[in-house]
Amino acid sequence: MDLQDVIKVPNPHNxxxxxxxxxxxxxxxxxxxxxxxxLTETLLRFRADHAVAMDAVFTDVSEDWxxxxxxxxxxTKCENKDIYLTRPDLGRQFDxxxxxxxxxxxxxxxxxxxxxxxxxxxxxxxxxxxxxYKAIAGGLARINVKPCAPFFVQYARVGTExxxxxxxxxxxxxxxxxxxxxxxxxxxxxxxxxxKATLDMPGARRTVVSNIHRQGAPAVEAGxxxxxxxxxxxxxxxxxxxxxx
Numbered sequence: 001m002d003l004q005d006v007i008k009v010p011n012p013h014n015x016x017x018x019x020x021x022x023x024x025x026x027x028x029x030x031x032x033x034x035x036x037x038x039l040t041e042t043l044l045r046f047r048a049d050h051a052v053a054m055d056a057v058f059t060d061v062s063e064d065w066x067x068x069x070x071x072x073x074x075x076t077k078c079e080n081k082d083i084y085l086t087r088p089d090l091g092r093q094f095d096x097x098x099x100x101x102x103x104x105x106x107x108x109x110x111x112x113x114x115x116x117x118x119x120x121x122x123x124x125x126x127x128x129x130x131x132x133y134k135a136i137a138g139g140l141a142r143i144n145v146k147p148c149a150p151f152f153v154q155y156a157r158v159g160t161e162x163x164x165x166x167x168x169x170x171x172x173x174x175x176x177x178x179x180x181x182x183x184x185x186x187x188x189x190x191x192x193x194x195x196k197a198t199l200d201m202p203g204a205r206r207t208v209v210s211n212i213h214r215q216g217a218p219a220v221e222a223g224x225x226x227x228x229x230x231x232x233x234x235x236x237x238x239x240x241x242x243x244x245x
Contacts, residue, residue, distance in 0.1 A: 008032035008039060026184045026215060049183045056123040056178070056186035057085075061152065065126050071116065071152040072105055074098050078155035092159030099167050105151055106168040112140065112147040112230060113170040117156035121178030124189040128212050129176045131219035132191070132226070136174070139227020145234070158192050158206070165197035172233050173197055174226065179210065187213040191226050195239035205240035207233070 004023050007030045012018045022030050031042040038046070058081060066073055077093045078084040084091050094102065106113055114136060116129040133150050140147060148170075153160055161173040172195055179188045190210040197205070207229060212222040233239050 003045070006030070008042070028183075046183065052123075052186045053181040053183060056121040056181040059122050061118050061122045061126060061154070066152055069130050069150075071150060072101075073152045073154060074102055074105075075154045076156055076160060081155070084155040088157055091155055091157035092163065094160075094163055094167070099163070102151075102164060103167050106148045106164075106170065108169065110146075110148040110168070111171045111234065112145055112174070113164060113168055113172070114147045114174045114176065115151050115153055115164065117153045117158075117160060117175050117177040119156060119158075119177035120180040121186055121188065123181070123186045124178035124213065125176065127187045127214075128189045128219040128222075132176055132189070132212060132223040135220045135223025136227045136230070139224050140230060142227075143231050143234075145230075159199075161192060161194055162197040162199050162201060165194065166199060171196060171237075172230050172239075174230065185213055185215055188216065189213065189219070191222065193226070193229060193233065193239055195233045195237060195243075197239075203240075205242070207239045207243055207245075 004026065007015070007018055007022060009018060009030050009032050018030055032039055060081065075098060077090040077095055078087065114133055116125050118125060137147060156177065158175060158177060161175045165173045172193060174191055174193045176189060176191055179190050181188065189212040190208055191212065193207045194205055209222055209226055211217055212219055229245065232245065233243060236243060
């Protein structure tokens, strides 16, 4: 069932206008009520969507998915999901052992590093990340730029790209990361890009492509756009507010 076709309001004054409004948003409108409360069906859908969002946050990316896409796995200083959620600072850092492994994986001659980070939604990255990566790599091939082999970072915050930039010396780092899920979708991924990122740099130096999911910007389309942004970053040697798109 397409929920945007569902109108629960009995005898609406202007049903066509209400249908048109319902088609424009995935938000919960035209759901009606039973006295001061939601209808049972509406409440159950709300609870189901909330459960999906909780699963997206608390579930780890499976080893099967990582192996399926031949991704090498690295981990921040967070030992588990609870530490990740309560210590954002540790989710931006790597210990010396992991840093050496990342540097060895990337090598010293890669201008562009693209990696997958679980972030706050494992559902988002397992649904969108590899399709987006393939589109990015295909777009960069047009300008003879080959990113390093993609890899996966567990318990990662956006700031891991700053550490990875300093570890590898790459010109452009792009993190494909799961965003905090809402009650509309748990599949929203974002791409955070930075030119020569440094630790503790201001957020204004990042370029962001957000809402990458099937109801927003489809992964393949977003990947093509991200490739164009990376090309411009390499040309202008800038990102964030300094990059004129």
